[in-house]
Amino acid sequence: MLSVEAVSKRYGGGNWVLREVDLTVEPGAVVAIVGGNGSGKSTLLRLMVGVSRPTAGTVSGRPDVVGYVPERFPPNERLSAAAYLEHLGRIRGMNSIAAAERAEELLERLDLQGGFDAQVRTLSKGNAQKVALAQALLVPPGLLVLDEPWSGLDADAHGVLATIIAEVAAAGGAVVFTDHRESVTRANATRIHRIHDGRIAEATAPGRAIVEVALTQSGQDTEDPGWDEVDGVLTAVTHQGQLFVRVDRDHSDALLTIALRHGWSIDSVTPEKAAP
Amino acid sequence: MIALIRYTLATTIHGQRYLAPVLLFCAGVGISSGSDSGPLPGVYALNSGILLVCATWLTMAVISVEDPTHRAITVVAARGPVKVLAATIAVSALFAVGLTIIGLGLPLLMNPRPITAADLPAGALAHLLCASLGLAVGLLCSRLVIRRQGYALLTALALVTAALLTTGSPPNTLFKGMANTNKAADVLPTAAALLPIGLAVLAVAAVITHVISIRRD
Numbered sequence: 417m418l419s420v421e422a423v424s425k426r427y428g429g430g431n432w433v434l435r436e437v438d439l440t441v442e443p444g445a446v447v448a449i450v451g452g453n454g455s456g457k458s459t460l461l462r463l464m465v466g467v468s469r470p471t472a473g474t475v476s477g478r479p480d481v482v483g484y485v486p487e488r489f490p491p492n493e494r495l496s497a498a499a500y501l502e503h504l505g506r507i508r509g510m511n512s513i514a515a516a517e518r519a520e521e522l523l524e525r526l527d528l529q530g531g532f533d534a535q536v537r538t539l540s541k542g543n544a545q546k547v548a549l550a551q552a553l554l555v556p557p558g559l560l561v562l563d564e565p566w567s568g569l570d571a572d573a574h575g576v577l578a579t580i581i582a583e584v585a586a587a588g589g590a591v592v593f594t595d596h597r598e599s600v601t602r603a604n605a606t607r608i609h610r611i612h613d614g615r616i617a618e619a620t621a622p623g624r625a626i627v628e629v630a631l632t633q634s635g636q637d638t639e640d641p642g643w644d645e646v647d648g649v650l651t652a653v654t655h656q657g658q659l660f661v662r663v664d665r666d667h668s669d670a671l672l673t674i675a676l677r678h679g680w681s682i683d684s685v686t687p688e689k690a691a692p
Numbered sequence: 693m694i695a696l697i698r699y700t701l702a703t704t705i706h707g708q709r710y711l712a713p714v715l716l717f718c719a720g721v722g723i724s725s726g727s728d729s730g731p732l733p734g735v736y737a738l739n740s741g742i743l744l745v746c747a748t749w750l751t752m753a754v755i756s757v758e759d760p761t762h763r764a765i766t767v768v769a770a771r772g773p774v775k776v777l778a779a780t781i782a783v784s785a786l787f788a789v790g791l792t793i794i795g796l797g798l799p800l801l802m803n804p805r806p807i808t809a810a811d812l813p814a815g816a817l818a819h820l821l822c823a824s825l826g827l828a829v830g831l832l833c834s835r836l837v838i839r840r841q842g843y844a845l846l847t848a849l850a851l852v853t854a855a856l857l858t859t860g861s862p863p864n865t866l867f868k869g870m871a872n873t874n875k876a877a878d879v880l881p882t883a884a885a886l887l888p889i890g891l892a893v894l895a896v897a898a899v900i901t902h903v904i905s906i907r908r909d
Contacts, residue, residue: 427908462764462909465764465768466767466768466772467764467767467768467909468909469906469907469909480771482768482771483768484764484765484768486761486764486765488761489761490759490761490762492707492759492762493703493762494703494706494707495702495703495706499702503695503698503699503702504699504765504766504769506695506698506699507695507696507699507766507769507770508769509695548765551765551769
């Protein structure tokens with residue numbers, strides 16, 4: 417279990433960026449850290465992944481495999497997306513073939529546009545961000561740390577990212593991410609910490625009510641209404657022939673109407689418990 | 693480790709910043725190896741001096757190919773900064789060995805001249821001494837230690853000049869020996885004794901670079 421204890425950080429003799437921060441992230445948790453610009457979010461994430469060292473305090477219990485997605489993927493990478501990921505896979509101990517296959521699988525899933533063999537620096541910001549995301553997932557991470565991962569991603573990738581976060585957590589990995597938008601953090605996190613002026617506040621549970629709807633296709637006429645685009649939908653995942661849609665309580669009735677109208681059969685509607 | 697070295701080599705070659713010091717070295721060696729440049733030990737001394745300057749530049753270039761955010765990703769993937777720094781040093785050293793081969797071979801190709809059995813070993817030792825000192829200066833003046841490029845360049849110039857021109861410095865001592873003899877066998881013991889000093893300086897520079905870079909982050 418990753419635990420950050422009484423960590424303070426400053427660069428050189430400058431101002432304190434973080435003061436006496438305590439935070440634990442247990443396996444399977446999805447922790448959002450929200451705060452304004454310059455509040456110390458990114459610094460806290462860098463400390464968690466071990467790129468940066470605390471001036472005072474300790475960070476312990478870091479899992480073996482850590483995935484780190486920085487806020488901005490550097491624009492000067494001249495390797496192609498496929499070659500870059502293959503190299504990073506090898507650095508993480510995979511063999512070339514496994515790394516290349518995994519890279520292709522991730523890039524296809526994230527729907528990278530612009531070509532797997534194009535230099536990363538020629539890709540758009542959102543597509544470069546997909547490469548950054550893929551490198552963090554080459555080996556299933558025990559800790560996945562994402563700095564503003566949604567910025568620059570298109571709507572389709574938003575849904576994939578939400579699903580990926582849920583999958584990492586379900587596999588026992590811990591996820592920590594930052595974002596400044598309430599809607600995003602509420603939809604994806606099991607716990608939200610606010611950070612202000614280098615100090616972190618106690619966790620709050622996301623104040624939301626979520627309903628999980630299980631659907632099956634009732635016949636030949638069933639249509640896909642584009643679930644990710646429907647109002648209030650957080651994730652839509654197919655599992656063993658059933659479609660599970662997590663939706664905001666406020667929008668669940670509308671979603672059920674849409675499902676029935678498109679020929680789907682409703683198997684169950686379960687309110688999701690808010691995380692403690 | 694091999695994977696990291698391959699990755700660093702690939703980014704360095706794609707980054708093309710290595711080209712300027714490599715071309716400078718080839719041009720310098722081309723001039724020093726000309727027809728009227730005297731006996732081989734003197735030529736090798738001059739080539740080694742050029743190698744010191746170019747190895748410094750090359751090492752700074754290899755490190756600056758990866759910007760800090762990029763390096764952060766690599767450090768996380770490699771589970772720590774030590775291996776990443778070691779890979780950088782290994783790649784710089786590979787380039788320096790390549791330049792050493794050019795520095796030793798080009799004078800022989802361009803202008804046939806009398807060669808003794810001790811010429812090549814003495815020349816190789818002089819090149820490797822200068823390569824290790826150049827790598828050391830390059831590490832200490834890299835972005836990992838000195839963030840501002842202007843200061844880094846000035847410091848590198850000062851250190852390289854000091855290493856070459858200060859009386860009693862290992863390269864200076866060796867160069868004087870090589871320039872004043874046409875029998876390389878005379879300087880072979882000195883060269884062999886000085887190389888470990890160069891490697892020790894490189895090791896100390898690597899440790900200093902590591903300590904400063906992790907304190908900075």
